Amino acid sequence: MIRLSTLPLLLSIALPAIAQPPAPTSILPPAASPATPPAVLPPPIIVPPPVPIPPLSPAQEAWANDWLQKGAEQGLMARARATGPLTGQALITALVDRAKALGTGRVDSADFLNVWALRPTPVDPRPALARAVAEDRLPQWAAGLTPPYAGYDGLRKGLATYERIRDKGGWPMLSADSSPDAVRKRIAIEDPAVTPAEPLSDVLQRAQRRYGLNPTGLLDARTLKELNVPVDERIGAIMANMERWRWMPRTLPVNRVQVNIAAAVLTVFEGDQPVKSMRAVTGSPDNQTPMLSSNIHSIVVNPPWNVPASIAKRELWPKGRATLIRQGYKIVGTPGGGERIVQPAGPNSALGRLKFDFDNPFAVYLHDTPSRGKFSSYDRLASHGCIRLEKPVPLAELMVAADPNLAGKVQELIDTGKTQRVSLPSQVAVYLLYWTAFASANGTMNFRSDPYGWDKLLASKIEASSRRLDPTAAPSPALASKD
Structure with a gap:
């Protein structure tokens, strides 16, 4: 039985400024008027001052300078050069910077590609560094900065x-x-x-x-x-993959689904141990599968395929309407007067018999496929960005096992031929990752x-x-x- 947890979503809200119109001018002398009530302003945002870090002792300075020279060991640069020892505020600044690099990555997330949607949670290392200096525990502090993963x-x-x-x-x-x-x-x-x-x-x-x-x-x-x-x-x-590990949360759900995009393999973890693995087909170099984390909340049984406009324009409309209708597609009107292409549910649907839905801005998901030949290949980066699954029914059975009304009945639901959405008893954490080097x-x-x-x-x-x-x-x- 698999029991999987959810991940929180981080939302940010921007409030636009409201521009005030200029006051009207008049050639008449001013008349008495009621006092204008003062504008109600939002309370100021108070940014707390940075946590002060005590001065380092000579022994701590010597240790810190030696530790900073070892950044290449963590894949933060390819080589290190000998530099003069840092002291005072320059040394503290370097320690804070190194701690941020080890904790959330050397590359600022503002410099990420859009498809690198697995963003690290910002962490302020100053409070922990201040305690480590005060308690003379710098080595222990440094040892806890790196990702705690084998x-x-x-x-x-x-x-x-x-x-x-x-x-x-x-x-x-x-x-x-x-x-x-x-x-x-x-x-x-x-x-x-x-x-x-x-x-x-x-x-x-x-x-x-x-x-x-x-x-x-x-x-x-x-x-x-x-x-x-x-x-x-x-x-x-190796350096690139170490950096991606630094983007990961320090605690992963012990029950989760992971997809290695580069290797085109899906692995199910239960109790933090791999319990099922299957081949997948991931995005081609021209249709990259994004890196992200989310939660699978439901499974669509016998899903129709609402063909994305980009795929329809590039691959389907050029065939002509008659050909599309002959191949079983439906052409549906849209509210704006346009048209879209839908492939009805059935054995020939591009989504197969099962679609695993999770929220993400790229409209990607896990799904079945009627085209099974690619799973026997060692070159399986061939999709439009979604992840096709070799064994979708066993995966669905794992996810619904905790619901007595659904356990063992996925194939029965498929056999009805009816399109229906099945909510999971517990949402399943899913990670789409890009691992090209591992031990x-x-x-x-x-x-x-x-x-x-x-x-x-x-x-x-x-x-x-x-x-x-x-x-x-x-x-x-x-x-x-x-x-």
Whole structure:
């Protein structure tokens, strides 16, 4: 049985200023008039002064300067440079800035793409820093700043490994004519489990699984391309994924649905443990699935498809009205005198038999599909932005299991052919995330391609923000030229 909680929605309200018209002028002498009542103004917004931070002792200053030099270990910049020790207010400012970077990300959310809708909650680190200085607990304070997730810690360790590889010269480029020994040595740089006696096909299969490729055991073009990705790009991908972890809330619902957009995989967590996983189809590079968090509140059984205007204009209207009607679409009038296209519910509906609804500004959702062939592919970024599901019925059964009137009856509802909305007994937290680098349980790094180009963009933003805000940051040779 799955019991899932909701996430709060943050609303902001802007009040427009009201302009007063100018007073009328007159050539007559002023007459007595009642006193104008004073304007009623809203109470002033009182911004409390920043929490004062006590001066650091010499020992605390020495520790703080050493800690600031270790920002590269957390993926906040690709390299650090030696700087003179900071003191006084300059040191406190640097500590506050570093705490914000570790707590909510180095890149300001104002610089996010619109589709990066997973926004961190702002946190003021000054009160906790003030207590840590007063109680002489700076190391403990610093240890609590980073995301408390094994996924983040695995990336941190992976970053150190790949930086060591970079500092030793990286890896050689391979070609289709490279010798088996050269291929084995190249893979062993990333995979310490490789042995001289292991069949090369097994070595290649393990590498292909780490890259999310079809494990053929052959050095095909896709595998060769992944093996030839420069080590600096792998470091940039790790940095970008560490930053995304910093955007996550410090406490996740223990029961939730997560979609890895880049890997096109959906995972259900129950009690904070993965209990079900399935393949998905996510947005193509031209129709990116947004990163966001929300709550699944209902399931539409046998849903019709109200074709979005953009898809209708680009893909359906060019076919002609007669063709659309012949294919089963309906053309419906709109209040403004226009027309829209609707695909009725049924076995051929693009939404299949189930649609999982959650509030978001992008009109995306999880849904079934009659086109099942893509699920057997290793290239599954092909939707218009929504997430198609390999096993929607078992997922729906998990979500309604707590309702005795619905448990075990999802297929019965489908078989009626009737379109109906089913409210869930408890809303289900859903996260659409973009993970292109993550560590296995044994610490080996896994990578997925960067289909949307978000890794390079985010890594360059991290570098730019670090150079602008962090006195210990220095540009990365690989990324500085890409700003």
